[in-house]
Amino acid sequence: MADKLDMRGLSCPQPVFETKKKIEAMGSGTLEVLVDSGTARDNVTRLAENKGWAVSLKEQEGEFVLTLSK
Amino acid sequence: MASLTGFFGSKKGMVTTGLFIGIAAAFLQKLGNPANMGICVACMERDIAGALGFHRAAVVQYIRPEIIGFVLGALIAALAFKEFRARSGSAPMVRFMLGFFAMVGALVFLGCPWRALLRLSGGDGNAIVGLAGLIVGVAIGVAFIKNGYSLGASKKTHTSAGWIMPLVMIGLLVLLLGNTVWGASKALLYAEPDKFAPFFSEKGPGSQHAPLFISLGIALIIGFLAQRTRFCTMGAIRDVILMREMHLMWGVVALVIGAFATNYALGQFNPGFAGQPVAHTAHIWNFGGMALSGLAFALAGGCPGRQLFLSGEGDGDAAVFVMGMIVGAGFAHNFATASSPAGPGLWGPASVIAGLAACLVIGFTMRQKA
Numbered sequence: 001m002a003d004k005l006d007m008r009g010l011s012c013p014q015p016v017f018e019t020k021k022k023i024e025a026m027g028s029g030t031l032e033v034l035v036d037s038g039t040a041r042d043n044v045t046r047l048a049e050n051k052g053w054a055v056s057l058k059e060q061e062g063e064f065v066l067t068l069s070k
Numbered sequence: 071m072a073s074l075t076g077f078f079g080s081k082k083g084m085v086t087t088g089l090f091i092g093i094a095a096a097f098l099q100k101l102g103n104p105a106n107m108g109i110c111v112a113c114m115e116r117d118i119a120g121a122l123g124f125h126r127a128a129v130v131q132y133i134r135p136e137i138i139g140f141v142l143g144a145l146i147a148a149l150a151f152k153e154f155r156a157r158s159g160s161a162p163m164v165r166f167m168l169g170f171f172a173m174v175g176a177l178v179f180l181g182c183p184w185r186a187l188l189r190l191s192g193g194d195g196n197a198i199v200g201l202a203g204l205i206v207g208v209a210i211g212v213a214f215i216k217n218g219y220s221l222g223a224s225k226k227t228h229t230s231a232g233w234i235m236p237l238v239m240i241g242l243l244v245l246l247l248g249n250t251v252w253g254a255s256k257a258l259l260y261a262e263p264d265k266f267a268p269f270f271s272e273k274g275p276g277s278q279h280a281p282l283f284i285s286l287g288i289a290l291i292i293g294f295l296a297q298r299t300r301f302c303t304m305g306a307i308r309d310v311i312l313m314r315e316m317h318l319m320w321g322v323v324a325l326v327i328g329a330f331a332t333n334y335a336l337g338q339f340n341p342g343f344a345g346q347p348v349a350h351t352a353h354i355w356n357f358g359g360m361a362l363s364g365l366a367f368a369l370a371g372g373c374p375g376r377q378l379f380l381s382g383e384g385d386g387d388a389a390v391f392v393m394g395m396i397v398g399a400g401f402a403h404n405f406a407t408a409s410s411p412a413g414p415g416l417w418g419p420a421s422v423i424a425g426l427a428a429c430l431v432i433g434f435t436m437r438q439k440a
Contacts, residue, residue, distance in 0.1 A: 008223060009157070009160070009222075009223025009224045009225060010220070010222075010223050010224075011160070011224070011371045011372075012300075012305070012371065013215060013305075013308060013309065013312060013313070013371070014215075014220060016313065016315075017215065017312060017313065020313060036155070036226075037153075037155065038151075038153045039300050042079050042300070043300075046079075046315075046317060047313070047315070050315075062155065
């Protein structure tokens with residue numbers, strides 16, 4: 001069961017910052033981050049990739065599910 | 071894989087945006103905008119406030135097409151790339167007050183972060199003091215963010231609600247065109263035309279402006295690029311302090327390089343502290359004014375430019391912040407908190423202290439439970 005982070009409606013830096021704290025605490029594993037803006041999607045993706053996590057994106061009705069894994 | 075490889079999400083896209091803003095701002099100065107003020111979001115919103123009669127400082131009144139272009143350029147980009155999302159409801163009154171105090175602080179320094187960078191690029195040493203204040207203000211904001219400060223989530227709302235700010239800008243554009251190129255005159259409408267808006271400065275910074283359609287065109291391009299790349303001057307500093315993330319900072323660095331090179335080539339680079347255009351040398355209040363602005367921008371999640379771009383893509387909370395800035399501009403001039411080249415206004419120092427106190431209360435009290 002993947003860990004989840006619901007960041008919908010929150011504006012940056014919160015989605016990135018919360019994701020950063022979470023993946024640093026996890027070290028490795030799978031994390032689903034739910035966001036609803038292009039900015040948050042891009043920023044979370046950039047952060048995760050810079051930290052060596054693989055990111056896959058699913059879009060549903062204007063919302064984005066980012067699955068981070070390492 | 072999520073795609074970040076697109077041009078706009080890349081470092082190249084960010085650097086291109088910064089360079090374009092810097093070069094364009096320096097050229098706008100050459101073409102008529104006030105010195106070191108090719109683009110200043112705070113000053114230009116202040117000029118709009120004046121044009122609408124919200125303050126009586128006769129030298130700073132003009133409907134600046136740059137502000138209109140920023141919002142509409144961002145709107146076009148958001149629509150073209152399907153990123154227009156009407157949303158609101160994240161502590162609007164708090165954002166209004168943050169916008170208000172951000173403007174009060176900016177008008178003590180005499181410029182927003184964009185103009186601070188442009189002043190630096192034009193050789194104004196006082197900008198270094200202002201930028202130091204900005205960094206300290208943002209750092210305080212970052213400390214609050216680290217301790218759980220949050221204004222909460224916004225909610226999706228009616229599409230038409232997201233259109234309010236773009237429509238306001240279209241209204242301002244009609245007012246501007248009507249009173250300039252379309253040749254309408256207040257004298258035709260009113261028996262006492264001097265009593266009624268819009269007011270356009272006949273001398274001073276408000277009377278200095280580049281040709282309308284050049285300003286508008288450049289601003290539309292900047293709005294488009296900045297919506298795509300998420301360019302933000304405050305965010306650049308914040309991300310470096312909070313996460314050691316340089317992405318936005320490349321845009322800021324590129325802006326300074328672009329503006330400096332263009333200023334130098336056009337003979338607009340004049341290093342020094344005293345006698346700089348639309349600037350004063352009261353270091354404490356240059357520092358304090360920008361610290362207040364930086365803190366307010368950090369607590370609101372974006373520099374004044376970014377707030378305009380967000381309001382163009384349907385963010386009603388950013389739009390409220392912009393309205394707070396415009397009201398703050400009216401207040402700053404009506405209550406003598408705004409500086410002039412002679413130095414801070416009578417109540418400038420007091421307004422900075424009051425603003426910092428208000429922002430600290432916001433930062434300390436508006437936290438999510440850990």
